[in-house]
Amino acid sequence: MVDTKNTVKLQNGKNMPIFGLGTSQVSKHEARSAVRAALDAGYQQIDTAYNYLNEDAIGEVLQEYIKGGKVKREDLFIVTKLPMIHMDPKLVKRSIEMSLKNLQLQYVDLYLVHLPIPLAYDGNDENVFPTEASGALKVADKTDLIGTWKAVEELVDLGLTKSIGVSNFSISQLERICEIAKYKPVVNQVECNIYLQQKEMFDACKTLGITITAYAPLGSPGRNDLMKEQGESEGLEDPVIQRISHKYGKTPAQILLRFLIQKGTTVIPKSVNPERIRAR
Numbered sequence: 001m002v003d004t005k006n007t008v009k010l011q012n013g014k015n016m017p018i019f020g021l022g023t024s025q026v027s028k029h030e031a032r033s034a035v036r037a038a039l040d041a042g043y044q045q046i047d048t049a050y051n052y053l054n055e056d057a058i059g060e061v062l063q064e065y066i067k068g069g070k071v072k073r074e075d076l077f078i079v080t081k082l083p084m085i086h087m088d089p090k091l092v093k094r095s096i097e098m099s100l101k102n103l104q105l106q107y108v109d110l111y112l113v114h115l116p117i118p119l120a121y122d123g124n125d126e127n128v129f130p131t132e133a134s135g136a137l138k139v140a141d142k143t144d145l146i147g148t149w150k151a152v153e154e155l156v157d158l159g160l161t162k163s164i165g166v167s168n169f170s171i172s173q174l175e176r177i178c179e180i181a182k183y184k185p186v187v188n189q190v191e192c193n194i195y196l197q198q199k200e201m202f203d204a205c206k207t208l209g210i211t212i213t214a215y216a217p218l219g220s221p222g223r224n225d226l227m228k229e230q231g232e233s234e235g236l237e238d239p240v241i242q243r244i245s246h247k248y249g250k251t252p253a254q255i256l257l258r259f260l261i262q263k264g265t266t267v268i269p270k271s272v273n274p275e276r277i278r279a280r
């Protein structure tokens with residue numbers, strides 16, 4: 001059972017661990033060692049996505065730990081995401097089956113629609129970001145978020161996922177889905193950190209009963225060169241965060257994460273550094 005002391009209750013009654021390991025832009029090699037470090041440190045939630053192209057490496061480690069008796073499947077909370085190239089309702093079931101095969105699991109705990117923007121599917125499942133000759137992303141001819149959602153709902157009935165949600169959806173998109181939903185999204189995974197506090201999204205999600213998962217909770221240090229060029233500091237270096245971290249004897253990362261957790265979010269900081277993974 002997921003340890004309920006460190007969970008939030010989702011609107012479908014399931015418990016979601018507050019803390020998870022983020023794995024975007026993590027190579028297969030890095031993913032193996034990061035997931036091992038996280039499981040050894042007691043993490044129950046791992047966040048991945050079909051698009052991250054590392055589900056299979058994560059699956060190897062999950063199998064190793066489950067088969068070796070180090071963890072029980074029911075103690076884990078595995079999250080993965082529907083890629084934009086598979087948002088055509090006809091492709092949704094096959095897509096989660098591909099993810100489950102990669103992850104070597106019978107079901108995931110939470111399946112998210114990764115982005116509300118379907119991309120053109122050209123038959124190549126590895127081409128997750130198809131582009132036009134101009135280099136722009138090649139979007140699908142038709143956007144049918146309701147159709148996609150209906151197909152995702154069927155995955156719950158088929159037992160392929162325990163819960164379903166979305167990611168990067170706007171408030172109006174959430175409202176549209178909730179209006180027609182048989183199963184409402186339990187989570188909207190969005191960027192959220194001290195510099196992007198998402199106040200309106202919090203209010204809307206509270207009304208709709210949706211839990212926010214904060215991605216880039218540390219502000220994705222190192223990602224945004226433009227931000228640095230503009231003279232903006234990163235959250236970890238923010239003078240206020242530095243002051244609070246000295247005052248409480250915590251690392252800046254711990255303060256940034258605590259800020260979000262106190263607002264009721266779940267958090268999925270990414271690290272491939274075992275020491276940082278353990279330090280949460």
Ligand SMILES: NC(=O)c1ccc[n+]([C@@H]2O[C@H](COP(=O)([O-])OP(=O)(O)OC[C@H]3O[C@@H](n4cnc5c(N)ncnc54)[C@H](OP(=O)(O)O)[C@@H]3O)[C@@H](O)[C@H]2O)c1
Pocket residue numbers: 021022023024025047048114167168189190214215216217218219220221222236251253268269270271272273276
């Ligand atoms: N749904 C979506 O569209 C979406 C988009 C982006 C991200 N995500 C999810 O959210 C996760 C986290 O987001 P993110 O990776 O963009 O940003 P993040 O977690 O805010 O930041 C990750 C960066 O912080 C560094 N870091 C981690 N712990 C640290 C510490 N204690 N001190 C200093 N630096 C530290 C990491 O480096 P090291 O690895 O070297 O420690 C890494 O470069 C992703 O991995 C992914 O699972 C989802």
